Amino acid sequence: MKAYLGIDVGSVSTNIVILSEAGEVLTGLYLRTQGRPIEAIQSGLKAARESLKPGVEIAGVGTTGSGRYLAGVMVGADVIKNEITAHAVAACMLVPDVKTVLEIGGQDSKIIILRNGVVIDFAMNTVCAAGTGSFLDQQAARLNIPIEQFGELALQSTNPVRIAGRCTVFAESDMIHKQQMGHALPDIINGLCEALVRNYLNNVGKGKEILPPVVFQGGVAANIGIKAAFERALGMPVLVPEHHKIMGAIGAAQLAAEKVAGTGQTGFKGFGITELPYRTRSFECDGCPNACEIAEIYEKDRVIGRWGARCPRWDVI
Amino acid sequence: MPRVTFPHVAESYRSFKMLMEDLGNEVILPPRPSKHTLDLGVRYAPEFACFPVKILLGTYLETCPKGVELIVTSGGVGPCRAGHYAQLHKKILHSLGYPVDIVVFEPPRLYPLDFLHNIQRLNPRRMSYRAIYECIRRAWRKLQALDNVEKLTHKVRPRETIRGATTRTYRRVLEWIDRAYSLVEIEEAERSALEELQKVPQDPNRDVLRVGIVGEVYVLLEPASNLEIEEALGNLGVEVERSLFLTGWTRDNTWAETTEGLTVKEAAMPYLPELLGGHGRDSIGNTVLYAKRGFDGVIQLAPFTCIPEIVARTILPRVSEEHNIPVLTFFLDEQTGKAGMTTRLEAFVDLMRRKKAARRPA
Numbered sequence: 001m002k003a004y005l006g007i008d009v010g011s012v013s014t015n016i017v018i019l020s021e022a023g024e025v026l027t028g029l030y031l032r033t034q035g036r037p038i039e040a041i042q043s044g045l046k047a048a049r050e051s052l053k054p055g056v057e058i059a060g061v062g063t064t065g066s067g068r069y070l071a072g073v074m075v076g077a078d079v080i081k082n083e084i085t086a087h088a089v090a091a092c093m094l095v096p097d098v099k100t101v102l103e104i105g106g107q108d109s110k111i112i113i114l115r116n117g118v119v120i121d122f123a124m125n126t127v128c129a130a131g132t133g134s135f136l137d138q139q140a141a142r143l144n145i146p147i148e149q150f151g152e153l154a155l156q157s158t159n160p161v162r163i164a165g166r167c168t169v170f171a172e173s174d175m176i177h178k179q180q181m182g183h184a185l186p187d188i189i190n191g192l193c194e195a196l197v198r199n200y201l202n203n204v205g206k207g208k209e210i211l212p213p214v215v216f217q218g219g220v221a222a223n224i225g226i227k228a229a230f231e232r233a234l235g236m237p238v239l240v241p242e243h244h245k246i247m248g249a250i251g252a253a254q255l256a257a258e259k260v261a262g263t264g265q266t267g268f269k270g271f272g273i274t275e276l277p278y279r280t281r282s283f284e285c286d287g288c289p290n291a292c293e294i295a296e297i298y299e300k301d302r303v304i305g306r307w308g309a310r311c312p313r314w315d316v317i
Numbered sequence: 318m319p320r321v322t323f324p325h326v327a328e329s330y331r332s333f334k335m336l337m338e339d340l341g342n343e344v345i346l347p348p349r350p351s352k353h354t355l356d357l358g359v360r361y362a363p364e365f366a367c368f369p370v371k372i373l374l375g376t377y378l379e380t381c382p383k384g385v386e387l388i389v390t391s392g393g394v395g396p397c398r399a400g401h402y403a404q405l406h407k408k409i410l411h412s413l414g415y416p417v418d419i420v421v422f423e424p425p426r427l428y429p430l431d432f433l434h435n436i437q438r439l440n441p442r443r444m445s446y447r448a449i450y451e452c453i454r455r456a457w458r459k460l461q462a463l464d465n466v467e468k469l470t471h472k473v474r475p476r477e478t479i480r481g482a483t484t485r486t487y488r489r490v491l492e493w494i495d496r497a498y499s500l501v502e503i504e505e506a507e508r509s510a511l512e513e514l515q516k517v518p519q520d521p522n523r524d525v526l527r528v529g530i531v532g533e534v535y536v537l538l539e540p541a542s543n544l545e546i547e548e549a550l551g552n553l554g555v556e557v558e559r560s561l562f563l564t565g566w567t568r569d570n571t572w573a574e575t576t577e578g579l580t581v582k583e584a585a586m587p588y589l590p591e592l593l594g595g596h597g598r599d600s601i602g603n604t605v606l607y608a609k610r611g612f613d614g615v616i617q618l619a620p621f622t623c624i625p626e627i628v629a630r631t632i633l634p635r636v637s638e639e640h641n642i643p644v645l646t647f648f649l650d651e652q653t654g655k656a657g658m659t660t661r662l663e664a665f666v667d668l669m670r671r672k673k674a675a676r677r678p679a
Contacts, residue, residue: 066656084664118675119668121643124661207634289351310545310655312481 002059006253009067012106014040016048017249027051028246037067042274049271061268062256064248073305076267079259086251088112088119091215094241099211104220106133111205123204133219135168154225157190193225197233212236217244318343322380323389324373326538328463331495336456341442345383347376350541355651368620368650369535370402381415392423397594462494462507464562469514474551476519526669529607530559531600532618537561553666560603588632597625608640613669621650
């Protein structure tokens, strides 16, 4: 049986999906990147290989996320796609008539507007990461609450508390202030969820026509407090798909399937790459005053990829 | 000989250098804006000044230590801060110990006497007006040649079969135009340059998207300030048409191509009847015209905190909806990261491709 591999290397998590030809998720892995994407990819692929049933053959591989080029050259990807397209494709697979995708990940938040299955508009947070997963993680750690319980606590809130949510630093000050005043923790957490949603809709979602069905995905979609806050703010139901955390990887796998259907072959190097030594190196180019910071990745002793140049000088590998 | 310099605006320095030298000045060439330029500019410019101010100041701070006496720059029309920047630059440079003077060229049609006075300051050889006119004519022709060659790279790059071949050829043929001096030589160099670029191996059947680029003039013209967006788009298989060139030929072009013969100003009128300085109204008008000409999308480039473009940005979603054309905006400053821009550009290109495919009958 043929299957397709999708890898989404993000700031916070590295997700790996094996998708059947029919579009079912055979394996879905969610791992923490922990600042070491190469190791995350290798250990993820090892786990993916172990989960593989006999007779399943990888017929194509796609990568996405901020580490998509790195992952792409490591595995020999057939398609390397940006997160926006990958998330839109995955949302369309699960909810074919989806019109709005809200996606909040570790450090990115995006909104994707679709009509008739085609992306017609999108936006991504630009200057500020307030209201993304990393901030929620931080606050959960500060309050010593497991992030998984954050949402449930918010739902226990009985009294609204308004938290200033434009900037995470000020949001934290405001939360501390509200705590010192004696507000209950669930109320504060709920206030934070509402502040994040407000910030998201006023920044990323500004000027966008948000129509149902609305799909909410990304790591933060696991937080039922945020989902509830979105439903209150939008006045419409918000769907959180079962595989909300790994939607990017699902989209990448689906895009690989589409690509391979056209070319008929895959560049996938095989699971053997989990055993190969990889290392990266960076240096400052001295070719011109731009002093680009070039990063390169080695497989054994061979350079397989380079990034960061503003001119074609380092394109030849 | 007075030592003069001027801002770096893409390849135009090749023409300005010739003109200044013809008039008897020693030219200190501005370097291509780099990280170092930005570091200098950001350190000494007000934080909320717009991006071009910082780049220009950085450029001056790179050339002034080489003994510049006179800076030649342009002014601004309408209520845009850029009109005051020359004076601001002068004050900052003086406070840093560079006793330079600045000659600001305003549109000659509005200030003819000013224009002649300024010309005289750059004319140490005391050439006749007739001789100066000939020099300007040659410089203008060289500028046109540079623009025409650049324009062709926008068409060739998305179709090239060898990645980077267009850019490499472009770098080479620019030198031919650089060396040309007389009108005949300039025209000859332009012709050979265009022919050479056409020889870059191309795939004529490639499905190429067409994108119009609108926005503020400096970030539009200087690739170093927009992270070489035109090259990046070319590599993604997108043919770009920029709404502005120094020689401004596009205006006539767009008139002829729209069926209604609309001007940029007329096209913008239903959305923005006021002149708001800079190129805010042009951004709107050009977006309308690109939509009417069947382009696949429009990209707006603006310096962070640029008021005219912020106003245009808030109007563009309506234009985008009513004319059914996707619009993507980039606000640029020293904080802009290439990775974020690449992700958005790739997504925008996917969006346009899928939209185009959906429109096409199966």
